[in-house]
Amino acid sequence: MFENLQERLSEAFKLLKGKGKINEKNVRDALRQVKMSLLSADVNYKVVKEFMDKVTSEALGEKVIKSVTPDQQFVKIVNDKLTELLGGKEHGLDLKSRPSIVLMVGLQGSGKTTVSAKLARWLKKKNGRNPLLVADDVHRPAAIEQLEILGKSIDVPVFVGNRKDPYKIAKEAVNFAITKGNDVVIIDTAGRLHIDEGMMKEVEEIANLTKPDEVLMVLDSMAGQDVVNSAVEFDKRLTITGFVVTKLDGDSRGGVALSAKYVTGKPIKFVGVGEKLDQLDVFYPDRMASRILGMGDVVSLVEKVQEDLDKRKMKEMEKRLRKAQFTFDDFREQLSQIKKMGSLSSVLEMIPGVPKMKDVKVDEDQLVHVEAIINSMTKKERSNPEIINLSRKKRIAAGSGRSLSEVNKLMKNYDGMKKMIKQFGKLEKRGKLGKFPFQFK
Ligand SMILES: Nc1nc2c(ncn2[C@@H]2O[C@H](COP(=O)(O)OP(=O)(O)O)[C@@H](O)[C@H]2O)c(=O)[nH]1
Ligand SMILES: [Mg+2]
Structure with missing residues (x-):
């Protein structure tokens, strides 16, 4: 959904190219372009408004650094505000209880089963945890088998229980974890193509039975704005603790992530960047912003120059002190x-x-x-x-x-x-x- 965004934004940045100074007029022209590009990328208008307010006040108040051009500096401002909008810093998992329970929810095909296995691998490798995967999507037999195969490939046990009753499976799985010493239980649940009452009731009940530490909603970044409405609905019913945004390796530029975070106020915790199980990344808002803008190199250039300026002044001072x-x-x-x-x-x-x-x-x-x-x-x-x-x-x-x-x-x-x-x-x-x-x- 952000396909045109980069193009339109670079138009905006072009407006400032060759200008010696950021002044009110050329900034306002560039800002109008930024706004248009966000809106045409179908970003929620409230998100756009908040974003524009922040960028405008900053851009108009900014002094131009000599060794970078105004358009480069403008990119930096837009980038910084976008980072803020995406959540500022990274948010980890809050896994206090033993065993900790992670409930994976979301629409069908969003990537729940894949993310469950990815997360199990990540917790095992990076955090030294001993996870148990729970196949609690009983509606499609293939789903249980899918998780069994994934679990095997990363050497993590998969609890399947009676393969029929999702509530019984969930409860038994937690007890199983306690006796086997698994310190984190990841429950993969069923999704539907659209939100329906049956699915909602089922996950709600599983949540009531297991009291999860984390309720992670998996969002398909390719799925468009509709996903944002389902995020609101899931959050209302289940109180989610964060998002995992998948398929960022595709054409998507992550617009869903931006809107979902904004409307629910819940952080994005991980992103999926491929089908393989090691293709799960902790979500860093700054990197995502650069990706949306497609201008990571410019941002780091401005940062570098700012650093150099400070260093040069310090060196000068040191000389005089000596x-x-x-x-x-x-x-x-x-x-x-x-x-x-x-x-x-x-x-x-x-x-x-x-x-x-x-x-x-x-x-x-x-x-x-x-x-x-x-x-x-x-x-x-x-x-x-x-x-x-x-x-x-x-x-x-x-x-x-x-x-x-x-x-x-x-x-x-x-x-x-x-x-x-x-x-x-x-x-x-x-x-x-x-x-x-x-x-x-
Ligand atoms: N390219 C890509 N594909 C993914 C990613 N995450 C999941 N998938 C694929 O999306 C499809 C649906 O994933 P699945 O985990 O079965 O979704 P579920 O229905 O929510 O459990 C599968 O073909 C996955 O391989 C990702 O980050 N990138
Ligand atoms: Mg599944």
């Missing part, structure tokens, strides 16, 4: 960097060599005050702080609206910092200090 040339101009530049980048503690944590300081409280007001004081200095004072005598201090205090003692404190801090830097320089020259305390790779 030469003990640290002036109030540098100080001010640092402050504005810090303000731009968010809290001071997160910036400090980014500097290699600086110990992690969890919960460091930084008074952001203080930063504003310090900046005001520096702004009241003349250019000459900023680059030669040693000329700042008492009368200059008084003038600076009056000009910045801060007290003389605050100005004094700043001067003292500056002196201390500079002395420390000189010490480091000397020690380093004498070879007493193996490395400069801040190392930038």
